[in-house]
Amino acid sequence: MTTTATPPVAAAPSSARTRSLAAVLLAVGVPMFMVTLDNLVVTTALPVIKTELGASLTDLSWFVNAYTLPFAALLLTAAAVGDRIGRRRLFVAGIALFTLASAACALATEPWMLTAARAVQGIGGAAVMPLSLTLLAAAVPEKMRNAAIGIWGGISGLGVAVGPVVGGAVAQGLHWTWIFWLNVPIGVVAIVLVRLVLNESHGGARKLDPIGLVLVSLGMLGLIWGVVHGQDDGWTSLSVLGTLIAGGALLAAFIGWERKAPAPMLPLRLFRSRAFTSVNIMAFLFSAGVFGSVFLLAQFFQVVQGYGPFGSGIRTLPWTAAPMVVAPIAGLLVGRVGSRVLIVLGQALLALGLLWVALETTVGVGFGSLVPAFVLAGIGMGLTFAPMSTVALNSVDPASQGVASGTVNTVREFGVAVGVAALASVFASQGSYANPQSYVDGVVPAVLVGAAVVAAAALSALLLPGHRRKAI
Structure with a gap:
């Protein structure tokens, strides 16, 4: 692979410059927050939904997978279609479809109805996630882009952070259907914001x-x-x-x-860029290692220590909330120190945090013993999100930014699926859900594997091109 200089990103249209950064971030951030929230929000409410709808264990898995499968499978397709027919047009269509599907989820009275509606949600979410980043890059001036992507990463991190908490709080304090009803007014507001604030844009190729x-x-x-x-x-x-x-x-x-x-739809010439290829390899390893670990650790407080959904969600906040604070800071630092330094440091801290968690985890471990490790892992994730997105966009020409965003998001989602499956297999080979000690016996080696995979992500990030200061 050859090293290529980072190509300049097209300047934002003059009409976009007149709009405040806050308005642009709201327009792209609100729908993205809604989509990332719904990735995890249903997980802590599953026991309540099981009782209300008379769902089987298979149904419960499909309530999650029906969303994940089309979402991950269609990210690249949505980005390519948006390049052709208009990114804002497809973004609005995705928000509208997601909003309508959320109402259908809330109205479901049978397990199959909720499964079908969740699948439609996933289709809508696939149109929102990659295009939000592309529309943001086109709507802000170049000098503000890194900071804007950092804030965008923080908003995405917020959706991940509060998903389990919101799901647990709603399931315990209201009715599970409000998990989905909340999306309806948010979706309506988001559509209005997008149409008022964002301009239409297209990619290079106009044929499907x-x-x-x-x-x-x-x-x-x-x-x-x-x-x-x-x-x-x-x-x-x-x-x-x-x-x-x-x-x-x-x-x-x-x-x-x-x-x-x-x-x-995916010009293979993009992979001639060392930066684009390396960031996709890193994104896969990072997602597999960390989210495979999070999948198991998120259940630790319920299965092993007996906390309810809301209490368990709160205890994950030192980890999951850190990225929403750190990601904007990382966005500001990208231009000064370069993406490679931040990503390598972030992955190293994340690997260290996972290793720390694995070594500390016992049946009776106190929450205070895990907090420093959780914070370290959260800082590592926050240092990764914004620079990873910046590299994905800046390593291709402006007309290819939509497909670049779709590609890296697809790779990330595939990494999540592989990581959860692989680490669940490690868990099953060493432990089980039979009792707290059996769960710990399985989760410790699984998280150790996750730490090793993230360490590999740190090594792969060393292949990213170094920082090049602009000539004055």
Whole structure:
């Protein structure tokens, strides 16, 4: 791979300059917050939903997976379609679809209704997540872009942080349907903001690539479905093995098609950039290691120490809330020290935090013993989010920023699915949910593996190009 200089990002249109940064951040941040919140908000409410709807354990897994699967599978497709038909247009359509699906979730009276509505939510969310970053980059002046991306990363971190807390609080204090009803007024306000504040923009190619869209969407869906169900159904079962092979074959066909497509949705030339390739490798390893660990640690306070959903969510805040404070600071520092320094440092701190958690975790561990490790891990995540997004955007030409955002988000979501499945397998091989000690026996080696994967992410980040100061 060759090292390429970071290309300049197109200046924001003059009409966009007249709009305040706060208004732009609200327009792109409110819908993104809504989408990231719903990734985790339902998890702590699952026991209540199970009782209310008479759902089975299989239904519960589908309440989560029905959202995750289309969301992860369609991120790149949504970014490519937005480049062609208009990023703001598809962004608004995604918000509207997500809002309507949220109302359908709240009105569900049968498990299958909630599953179907969650799937539609995932489709809408896939249009929101990658385009929010692309629209932000186009709407602010270049001198403010790093700081804006940092704040954007903080908003995303806030959605992750308060998801379990909001879910637990609503499930215990109100009715579980309010988890979804809250999205309706937020979605309406978000649509108005977007239409008032953001300008329309397009990517380079204006023709659709229908073959590429179908191949990548079905390929990602097959891979993620297989990974998500591998632990429960068995990795050698016909359904899991078949979908993994089919997904891999479809993605191989996608790459072959993109090499010769007249208007490829993912120009493979982007991977000639060392920065773009390296940041995608790092994003996969980072997501796999950290979110696979979080999946297990989030259950620790309930399974091992007997806290309720709300109490467990509160105890994760020293970790999950730190990125919303640190990410904006990291955005301000990117221009001074460069993305590579911040990402390597962030991943090293995160790996150290996970290692610390694994070594401290016992059945009777006090919460105070875990707080420093949680804070360290949260700081590491906060130092990673904004610089990772900055590298993804700045490593490609302005017309390709939409597909760059879609690619790195797709890789991240796939990393989450792989990490959860892999670390759950490590957990199952050493422990179980039978009693608190069995859970600890499984979670400690799983988090140690997560720490090793994040350490690998830190090493991969060393491949990123170094900081280059602009000539004065």
